[in-house]
Amino acid sequence: MSVSIIADNVTVDFPIYSTPHRSLKKSLLKIATGGRISSDAGGAVVVRALDGISFELKEGDRLGLTGHNGSGKSTLLRVLAGVYEPTGGSLSVQGRIASLLDISIGMDHEASGLENIFLRGILLGLSKSDIQKKTEEIINFSGLGDFIDLPVRTYSSGMTMRLAFSIATSVEADILLMDEWLSVGDADFVKKAEDRLKALVNKTPILVMASHSPEILKEVCSRVMRLEKGKICLEGG
Numbered sequence: 755m756s757v758s759i760i761a762d763n764v765t766v767d768f769p770i771y772s773t774p775h776r777s778l779k780k781s782l783l784k785i786a787t788g789g790r791i792s793s794d795a796g797g798a799v800v801v802r803a804l805d806g807i808s809f810e811l812k813e814g815d816r817l818g819l820t821g822h823n824g825s826g827k828s829t830l831l832r833v834l835a836g837v838y839e840p841t842g843g844s845l846s847v848q849g850r851i852a853s854l855l856d857i858s859i860g861m862d863h864e865a866s867g868l869e870n871i872f873l874r875g876i877l878l879g880l881s882k883s884d885i886q887k888k889t890e891e892i893i894n895f896s897g898l899g900d901f902i903d904l905p906v907r908t909y910s911s912g913m914t915m916r917l918a919f920s921i922a923t924s925v926e927a928d929i930l931l932m933d934e935w936l937s938v939g940d941a942d943f944v945k946k947a948e949d950r951l952k953a954l955v956n957k958t959p960i961l962v963m964a965s966h967s968p969e970i971l972k973e974v975c976s977r978v979m980r981l982e983k984g985k986i987c988l989e990g991g
């Protein structure tokens with residue numbers, strides 16, 4: 755089966771409970787960023803984070819998402835990752851997804867680095883034998899040495915990110931989702947992480963990446979979509 759994403763009129767509404775709509779309304783006029791705030795039939799406040807998004811991606815496509823804070827980039831990535839269901843429209847995703855969104859979520863800080871490789875591996879959909887095959891390479895890449903047997907709570911934040919990055923980028927997939935180009939660790943690690951990420955991106959058939967950097971979008975993406983208040987406001991190659 756070929757790898758593809760077809761989004762047809764995808765809409766995502768977040769109902770916000772226990773918010774006084776009346777008092778909100780007055781301040782809304784001043785809002786320059788974020789999704790559109792309205793109310794549903796019952797009068798509850800609703801944020802429309804995505805509003806009728808349609809596009810198609812096939813093998814070889816590298817889509818960059820850009821737009822102001824709150825324009826809907828992360829929501830779109832999360833919909834593609836299956837974290838959110840569209841509340842309107844339809845989405846068809848063919849292919850295995852690797853999500854580099856929130857790479858350290860799910861890390862157990864009481865467990866050792868090694869145990870976390872297994873835990874995260876399982877969460878990323880790998881089998882036990884797949885994880886075993888990758889473990890040594892992940893440990894070597896992370897550069898954590900003997901720390902790999904200590905609990906993650908004893909790591910510095912940079913060490914934790916090294917481990918999370920090494921695990922997340924060890925997964926091969928058909929579709930790669932990224933919220934900003936990942937850059938982690940100290941100067942030495944940043945360089946080798948950059949090379950690893952580029953290699954992963956190059957071998958993955960479809961990339962969808964959000965970024966605020968025009969330089970990165972130009973370098974990495976073949977197509978850029980600008981979002982504004984949850985809608986596509988500009989598209990270009």
Ligand SMILES: Nc1ncnc2c1ncn2[C@@H]1O[C@H](COP(=O)(O)OP(=O)(O)OP(=O)(O)O)[C@@H](O)[C@H]1O
Pocket residue numbers: 768770787788789790801802803821822823824825826827828829830
């Ligand atoms: N869980 C949520 N509950 C309610 N509203 C949400 C939720 N997540 C996002 N939103 C709203 O959806 C809109 C789009 O948010 P989103 O995080 O997708 O923007 P973004 O383009 O990724 O922004 P940024 O550049 O700041 O990361 C915003 O108005 C935000 O307030």
